[in-house]
Amino acid sequence: MAQATDALYARTLTELASGLKQGEFSSRDLTESLLQRIDEHQARLNTFITVTSDIALQRAAAADKARANGNEGPLNGLPIVHKDLFCTRGVLTTCGSHILGNFVSPYDATVVERINAAGAVMLGKTNMDEFAMGSSNETSYFGPVKNPWNEKLSPGGSSGGSAAAVAARIVPAGTGTDTGGSIRQPAALTGTVGLKPTYGRVSRFGMVAFASSLDQAGVITRSAEDAALLLGVMAGYDPRDSTSVDRPVPDYVAGLSKPVKGLKIGIVRQHFDEGLDAGCEERVKAALAALKEAGATLIEVDLPNIDLSVPAYYVVAPAECSSNMSRFDGVRFGHRADNPQDLLDLYCRTRGEGFGAEVKRRIMIGTYVLSAGYYDAYYLKAQKVRQLISQDFKKAFENVDVIAGPTAPTTAFAIGEKTDDPITMYLNDIYTIGANLAGLPGISVPCGFVDGLPVGLQLVGPHFAEEQILACAHQYQQLTDWHQQGPRDFS
Amino acid sequence: MSSNWEVVIGLEIHNQLATKSKIFSGASTAYGADANTQACLIDLGYPGVLPVLNGEVVRMAAMFGLAVNATVARRSIFARKNYFYPDLPKGYQISQYELPIVENGELMILDEDGNEKRIGITRAHLEEDAGKSVHEGFGQSTGIDLNRAGTPLLEIVSEPDLRSAKQAISYLRKIHAIVRYLEISDGNMQEGSFRCDANVSVRPIGQEELGTRTELKNLNSFRFIEKAINFEIERQIEVLEDGGNVVQETRLYDSDKDETRPMRSKEEANDYRYFPDPDLLPVELDDEFIEAVRQSLPELPDAKLERFIEQYKLKPGDAEILTHSRAVADYFEAVAKETDAIPQVAANWVIGDLSAALNKESIDIAASRIEAAALAGLLNRIADNTISGKIAKQVFDAMWLGEGSADNIIEAKGLKQITDFSAIEGIVDAVIAANPGQLAEYRGGKDKLLGFFVGQVMQQTGGKANPGQVNEILKKKLSGD
Numbered sequence: 002m003a004q005a006t007d008a009l010y011a012r013t014l015t016e017l018a019s020g021l022k023q024g025e026f027s028s029r030d031l032t033e034s035l036l037q038r039i040d041e042h043q044a045r046l047n048t049f050i051t052v053t054s055d056i057a058l059q060r061a062a063a064a065d066k067a068r069a070n071g072n073e074g075p076l077n078g079l080p081i082v083h084k085d086l087f088c089t090r091g092v093l094t095t096c097g098s099h100i101l102g103n104f105v106s107p108y109d110a111t112v113v114e115r116i117n118a119a120g121a122v123m124l125g126k127t128n129m130d131e132f133a134m135g136s137s138n139e140t141s142y143f144g145p146v147k148n149p150w151n152e153k154l155s156p157g158g159s160s161g162g163s164a165a166a167v168a169a170r171i172v173p174a175g176t177g178t179d180t181g182g183s184i185r186q187p188a189a190l191t192g193t194v195g196l197k198p199t200y201g202r203v204s205r206f207g208m209v210a211f212a213s214s215l216d217q218a219g220v221i222t223r224s225a226e227d228a229a230l231l232l233g234v235m236a237g238y239d240p241r242d243s244t245s246v247d248r249p250v251p252d253y254v255a256g257l258s259k260p261v262k263g264l265k266i267g268i269v270r271q272h273f274d275e276g277l278d279a280g281c282e283e284r285v286k287a288a289l290a291a292l293k294e295a296g297a298t299l300i301e302v303d304l305p306n307i308d309l310s311v312p313a314y315y316v317v318a319p320a321e322c323s324s325n326m327s328r329f330d331g332v333r334f335g336h337r338a339d340n341p342q343d344l345l346d347l348y349c350r351t352r353g354e355g356f357g358a359e360v361k362r363r364i365m366i367g368t369y370v371l372s373a374g375y376y377d378a379y380y381l382k383a384q385k386v387r388q389l390i391s392q393d394f395k396k397a398f399e400n401v402d403v404i405a406g407p408t409a410p411t412t413a414f415a416i417g418e419k420t421d422d423p424i425t426m427y428l429n430d431i432y433t434i435g436a437n438l439a440g441l442p443g444i445s446v447p448c449g450f451v452d453g454l455p456v457g458l459q460l461v462g463p464h465f466a467e468e469q470i471l472a473c474a475h476q477y478q479q480l481t482d483w484h485q486q487g488p489r490d491f492s
Numbered sequence: 493m494s495s496n497w498e499v500v501i502g503l504e505i506h507n508q509l510a511t512k513s514k515i516f517s518g519a520s521t522a523y524g525a526d527a528n529t530q531a532c533l534i535d536l537g538y539p540g541v542l543p544v545l546n547g548e549v550v551r552m553a554a555m556f557g558l559a560v561n562a563t564v565a566r567r568s569i570f571a572r573k574n575y576f577y578p579d580l581p582k583g584y585q586i587s588q589y590e591l592p593i594v595e596n597g598e599l600m601i602l603d604e605d606g607n608e609k610r611i612g613i614t615r616a617h618l619e620e621d622a623g624k625s626v627h628e629g630f631g632q633s634t635g636i637d638l639n640r641a642g643t644p645l646l647e648i649v650s651e652p653d654l655r656s657a658k659q660a661i662s663y664l665r666k667i668h669a670i671v672r673y674l675e676i677s678d679g680n681m682q683e684g685s686f687r688c689d690a691n692v693s694v695r696p697i698g699q700e701e702l703g704t705r706t707e708l709k710n711l712n713s714f715r716f717i718e719k720a721i722n723f724e725i726e727r728q729i730e731v732l733e734d735g736g737n738v739v740q741e742t743r744l745y746d747s748d749k750d751e752t753r754p755m756r757s758k759e760e761a762n763d764y765r766y767f768p769d770p771d772l773l774p775v776e777l778d779d780e781f782i783e784a785v786r787q788s789l790p791e792l793p794d795a796k797l798e799r800f801i802e803q804y805k806l807k808p809g810d811a812e813i814l815t816h817s818r819a820v821a822d823y824f825e826a827v828a829k830e831t832d833a834i835p836q837v838a839a840n841w842v843i844g845d846l847s848a849a850l851n852k853e854s855i856d857i858a859a860s861r862i863e864a865a866a867l868a869g870l871l872n873r874i875a876d877n878t879i880s881g882k883i884a885k886q887v888f889d890a891m892w893l894g895e896g897s898a899d900n901i902i903e904a905k906g907l908k909q910i911t912d913f914s915a916i917e918g919i920v921d922a923v924i925a926a927n928p929g930q931l932a933e934y935r936g937g938k939d940k941l942l943g944f945f946v947g948q949v950m951q952q953t954g955g956k957a958n959p960g961q962v963n964e965i966l967k968k969k970l971s972g973d
Binding site for chain 1 (some may be wrong): 536540545762765771
């Protein structure tokens, strides 16, 4: 056990940073050891689509040199993996799809650029639901990711590759994207920390779009502290993304020390209605009790329209998706059907072959809801519901600092269990979607186990209150050690 | 036959804005580069890229709106127009749909009877241009050039207020002049900077309800637009008079055959599934911005025309020609201000000799080989009788060839006019003495021969004799007084 905790792979980013600083090991040592660990577990968990060993070793050497020269960035020499929908220059960027199966990006996403500039070492690109459309990682063209807590189970999705890799102590941190819960839900199902920032806090440039008004980049780590460290690097205005917000980036790590005492925590009545697994409910309530014990006040709040969030989401997100997916036409990049007979044949076969069933389903739903004669009844109405949900949150935050509740209705479910029933699958995001519709920051932190499977506590804050939810999550992690418990086979 | 029918025309103008870079990317908009060399990852619609609005297009659209007395929207929204075509990289065009930047404008034109007529401008909205399909040189396939993709367009939509092809052209020319005055477009129709689609229908005179319209595309010169509309009017009337129905469709104009024919139905998209583009924020303009744009507006063609007639006492027809282009008007004014000649003389030279010389070499007036001050110098020498108008043409040609100022050329070539009465008289005497036969005929009543004698005197003097004096002396001597 002592040996295991000493192992580099078991350490958090913050711990690794101090080891590097003290010269306990070099970036090269660290990188080699993690690349080996990736190699050992890839066949078992399928967390990666691409492993970038050569680039990683080069960057590790550069990081060691930078440290020797005394010009280290805030993430100098620290390992990172990127969800495979962040464009990475010269590296395959597939989005988990056959249609981008051969796509090597000619440029870096802003997130990648910033993390590189901070000195981090990219080890590879992680597996994901195709174009981030899915809640189980089963829609990936490259096969499902296995949950390290039980390999028959799904790690959740769509950022399942990053979540499973972090949970399995393969890497300490990975980027993810969250459109309806795609960071927080897999974090909950794998016992990791998943942070989705405020819409506009992190640039979307170079992040392949699923639903542009909902997509936001974030991180999956093993501690709130690590999430704070990474967010500080990723966040900030980007002139290449008109929806990114020009607003100073606070020192998130410094903000972690803010105590829970005096914090007003909102509990949403609707979150504890039917649909929530009893075991999960018990764990979440215990977590809330612990926060209360630490000095927080629990206040019941009402989100009267939150039940409409899933149906509203499944109109808005597919609508934007149907348009965003149009550029994949076999003309300029990506998969192209062999020997097209004419233009229509090129389009139909390229897209027919290139997209999986879930992406096609959403393109069809989205096309339908935007069609003349249906637009008002679906898209416009969904946008109105979205407004109502935003207002509900705004009102709730007049009385509380954060809203806390479950991240997902159940613990991890079996691979294959919900694939034939998209509605049940969609309901897995029932607690997370609201934050996307309203553009709010949210974080999921481990809060215990049910039958040996992790449960997540979700904290949602007002716009740009990342500091607040990170501090609350961090303080909770000072009181508990759930986040330090890893899956047996991987600890 | 057409006398029983009323024609109804509405125009959609696609006007490329003269920005250096594209509407949503930093790539150059310059025309004529090698295929696909001016398309960056954003223009190519690569995965993950995002559009960022070029603020210059907003200013230009606002200028246009104010110039046509329209409302410039305090808040306008970009929307996605979804359809598949290989020259449309993203599979959608970013345009404006429900909330355009300019609405409810108007323009006055002169109708066939010379009466003022108001033409409504429904809206003008910003959008991105598509790329081009290239059909030559690819065998059975079609090439795609995306240099044009993302070039900013201002689409200007008129009300169906135009009642003839002539009115349509008159409206178009006015819009064309305005966008060039505002310097928001080069208006080059050959290069596609200023393109037009026409919606044409006819209805029995007196009928309120509009007839079924067709949309004419591929109209790239004023002449073709007029021909296409006239062809289409005749065609529709023929169809209706034969008891048929006009089919609502898009028709292409074929300038070689001078006819319109239906586009293949495949080329017509139906449901564009517009929705607000989530990648772009609403464009919000405050009063301060709009006021600043208003202050920056130059004098517009109509105002300038009136002023030229009033201030320079020009013939209205000439004033109109001069004010058609801002550069020509500016040139004229510069000449008029510097010369002692009356402004109408300056106008004659600009419209006549200068325009001819520029046209011959396809030179823009801004790049004229003779600058306004130099032309004024030439006109001064006519005004002070140093040279005749005829010699002035010779000096002009020399100036055009870069031989120096009017004064230098007059001096170097000895072109100064002979105004010495006795000198001219001597030459006249010699000419009459040398042509006794013609003298006899003249005196026998053949007055026309005066021209012959004038010619002879001019020849002898190298054209330098003052024409008025020559005439006067000749008449006197020939009649034997």
